[in-house]
Each structure stands twice: as C-alpha cells, then as structure tokens.
Amino acid sequence: MTLRTGRLVLTPPTEADIDAIHLACQDPEVQRWTTVPSPYTRQDAEQFVELTAERWQSGEELTWAIHDATGLVGMVGLHRIADGAAEIGYWVSAAARGRGYGAEAGCAVVDFALGPMRLERLEWHAVAGNVASARLARSLGFRFEGVRRQGTRTAGRREDAWLAGLVSGDDRSPVDWPVLAPLTSALPVMRRRARGGRALRAGAAAR
Secondary structure, eight states, X not given: OOEEOSSOEEXXXXXXXXXXXXXXXXXXXXXXXXXXXXXXXXXXXXXXXXXXXXXXHHTSOEEEEEEETTEEEEEEEEEXXXXXXXXXXXXXXXXXXXXXXXXXXXXXXXHHHHTTTOOSEEEEEEETTOHHHHHHHHHTTOEEEEEEEEEEEETTEEEEEEEEEEETTOOOOOOOOTTSOOOOSOOOOOOOOOTTSOOOOOOOOOO
C-alpha cells in the first residue's frame, strides 16, 4: 500500500524504520503535541511498528512512514476508521520541517481516503495551541468546527482540543479559521487527484 508524490514515498513502517522513528521522537515538539510516550525508548518504536502492522491487517488504522531521498522524515495515518469516517494524524521530524513535506504527504493520504477508500468524512484533532498542525490541516481543506473542552489527554493531563472536518463534497480550498491568522495572500495550489485517475504530484506534523 504505497503512496507516491513528487518528492516522497509513503509506505507502512517496517523494522528498517525503527531507529529513525526512535530518533525523531526524541524531539520535544513531537512529544508535546502528539500522543507518543515521553520519554520515548527504542522499545516504544519497536512496539509501534508491530502495532501498526497489526492494525493494517485489521483495517482499524492505516499508518504510513514518510520517506524522502534521505530516509524517514515523518509519519501520517488514518485512525479510528469506521462507518465511512476516519481521523488524520501526522508528524514531521525536526530536520525535515519547512519543506512542505507534511502538506505533500497529507494531500496524498486525503486523496487516498476520499478516493479509493471512499470515506465520507475526515476529522483532525489537535491540542489547542498547535498552530503548525492547524495550518497544515487548513491547507488540506479542513474546516474548523470548534473546541472540545479538555477533549484530549497529553503528557498526563487533560487539555482543550481543536476539531476540524473535511467531507467528501468539500472543494478543499483553504478557508479562514478563527484560531489562526486570516488568510491574506494566495496559497500555493495543491493539485488533487481526480477520482479514479492517476495520482497527481502535490505542490509545495501521527500518532
């Protein structure tokens, strides 16, 4: 189940990715904004790869390791897949940020979810204040839907969560979000894949 973009290859994580996952998850930003354990051990990475393989088999979750020409640069996944809906999650390693990799990989996964998978709704959840993740979700076309008070648990405490949604009928053009600065300039157009067509290269932070 490989997805390809202009610069990236997305594949289910394997044992060959364990060391890179372990290293990337030492980043305080990954530990702050995602649900990875803190501290994050190599055993955690081993268990993660094993668990994602099991969930691929069951269809409960689909998680891809994001690779560029140098190796692993992040993770993106569809979680809690049921009843025509799923939640998207992602992270990008510290060394790979600022290159548009999150948006490029996210676009490929959204294309796959709303295309071949025929899902009807995608959700995005994040700890309130995770502006980088929110900007990425907005660029993918998600619409902000509200705040879930103490709706998530990270680092042993409950925190407010932002919620956004994308449904299959949305045009996926970025719109203003009340928790982000207004859109004041044109964003790069991300080329989408037509349903049933070949993947188009996309233009231009997982559980």
